[in-house]
Amino acid sequence: MTYLRVVRDFLPPDELAAMRGAIVAQSHRFKPVGAKGGMNLPYSVLNGRELREHFPALAAFAAGPMLAVAQELAGEPLKLMDDRKRDMRLQWYRGKHEGFRWHLDGGLYGALLTVTNDNDGGTEMLTPRQSRWLWPVPYVLYPFPRILELAGPTPIPAGTGDLVVIRGGDIIHRGVIRKDCGDRILLAASFDPVGRVRPRAWDALARWLNY
DSSP states (O other): OOEEEETTTTSSSHHHHHHHHHHHHTTGGGGGOOTTTTSSSOEEEEEEHHHHHHHHHHHHHIIIHHHHHHHHHTTTTTESSOOOTTTTTEEESTTOOOEEEEEOSSSSSSEEEEEEEOOOOOOEEEEEHHHHTTTTTTHSSTTTTTGGGOOOOOOOOOOOOOOEETTTTSOOOEEOOOOOOOEEEEEEEEETTTTTTOOHHHHHHHHHHHH
16 A cells, blocks of 8 residues: 655646745734644644635645545545545744644545745654554653654655645654744645545544644
């Protein structure tokens, strides 16, 4: 089974520049997410409902071209996860203190388009085998995130304009920022196989933590 695909230069430079300009022009709409109980790191976000309202073209892009690549990786029909607040979002990271701690995605598949990356941000993942054995660690031992660094995480190389698709519901991964200057902006979407039943308690916890 394939767990990861990286599509280089998924967006050409002119389209990427237009997308970046539109996002920066409405940067005031992003909402800060605090570090709640030490279970997450701060960052800024525009959730799925807000994305559809203020950036309908980006919402259509997530539900169209990004979904199509995720389906190729999955080898089965997918749909946006059944949560219009979390199924797509814009994420903005502005320094080394920000990021996304080790986690499993709510949707079985996740897609990340790097819109800009001036602070050397990136995604790191454990192997499928490590993730099967260690999946409780990010939640049970969340005050000690460096424990999983001992497993030797693999960085996923993704530059501006690249699209990363990962089976994030099975693979433990995190987002890291390595420089205090510059920005990292991601257009993210989460997908599930058609017919998958969502775990309500898990979804409620994720909405509280990430929004």
